[in-house]
Amino acid sequence: MSGTTIARTRQLTCTFSRAARELGLRRGEFDLAVHLGRIRTVPDEGGGGRRVSRSEIERLQERAEALRESVRAVGTTEGAALMEIPAGRFTRFAKLGLVTPVNWYPNRYRAVVWLYLAEELRQFATDEKNARLLTGRTPEELRDRLRAGADQRARNWRGRHCGFLLRAAGGPWERAGVVAGFLEPGEIDDAVTDPHERAYVQGFRPAPPAHGAPGSPTALLAEELMTADEPDEIDWFRNDLARAVTEARTFRPAPRPADQPLSFAEQPHHSAVHPIRPVAHAQHPAPAPPRLAHGLRGWLRRRSPRLAH
Structure with a gap:
């Protein structure tokens, strides 16, 4: 796409921050509205993530009060x-x-x-x-x-957040990365034994919600809440990750560098933490796969003495 076309497209769209201001939403409310499918987004043709079209903002401005109430x-x-x-x-x-x-x-x-x-x-x-x-x-x-x-609060939140991220994922490998984001690295190693596939999946793992500077107590708390921590929940995510990788493999094999030896971090069953990157928002959130969209309440059971509010 030419630079002129990209510039023209950007004139017809705006960033999330600008859209939130024009709709009278706090950024957290705006992000929640996107997650819930109440604000449609479009890709940035220049590679800068997602944006909101001017026509979408105009549509929502006509019902801005109802929008704000729906995400309160x-x-x-x-x-x-x-x-x-x-x-x-x-x-x-x-x-x-x-x-x-x-x-x-x-x-x-x-x-x-x-x-x-x-x-x-x-x-x-x-x-x-x-x-x-x-x-x-x-x-x-x-x-x-x-x-x-x-105490099902953390598990219920994880299930809901996973659904948000799955609806925003751009393809099968991205969806596998979303599921991996709720597991410890060692659990990912067990579910995805091929080192190239594992490294590829790790690249799509979503970051926990931003709370505090990296390594701070609140950031560590966010990582804790993002991670499945009871055996049945862990098994559920592991099994779903294995299925997601199988589906992704049939769609497109994971990249395999030609004649490139595996690094130490890529060796099978190594539990090193790989870099993570956030998942982009989708234009029209599609329904989550049946395994994640239905029956959540049946498996979302958890106990955590820290989460007292």
């Missing part, structure tokens, strides 16, 4: 008020996986504060099927799970 995320106190229930009951709902976090941030004590879509909480509260949960005594089965330490 609230914490426990405000969420409980929206549902007209005590904060303690709301926390129990979240631990049981009845409501799913959409985001999180660390407070000044580096404890996780979970955020939920206000729109989803209102829908839950107005659903007649949930009336008994909102006002009555918590069923014994659910109370037993709470007493046993059930």
Whole structure:
């Protein structure tokens, strides 16, 4: 594509930061709207990532207030008020996986504060099927799970975040990289035994959400939350990674440098951490593959004493 064409295309689009300002959204709200498919993006023909077309901004400006409300995320106190229930009951709902976090941030004590879509909480509260949960005594089965330490918040968030990233992935190898992003390097080694394929997949691993400088306590917390840490969840991601690589291989083999010896980091079963790069946003998020889009609640079960908010 010629430089003139690229320049003309850029005149008809704008960066994410500019689009967020014009729509009256904070950057986090804008990114969430993109993840949820409520803002369509287009590729930057100059290779600079994704952009937003002027026509899309004009379309959204006509319903800017509704857009802002659709991505409003609230914490426990405000969420409980929206549902007209005590904060303690709301926390129990979240631990049981009845409501799913959409985001999180660390407070000044580096404890996780979970955020939920206000729109989803209102829908839950107005659903007649949930009336008994909102006002009555918590069923014994659910109370037993709470007493046993059930806390699905991190796993539910991982499942949702994985779905966001999969919808943004540009192809089969990129999707394999997304799944790999939720596993420790050693688990990736076991699931992807070919060193060239493993190195290629590692190149598409998404970075954890940005919280703090690299290596800081909050950045390490983000890595911890991004990583599956219970056996059944780890097995699920490993099996899905193996399937994703098989599908990607049939689409296009991983690059294999001709006559180039493997580096130490590329040797089989080596657990070195490879560089990661964020996954770009897609124009029209497509439905996640069935294995990830359906039945999440059945496998998203987790316990984590640190995540108390």
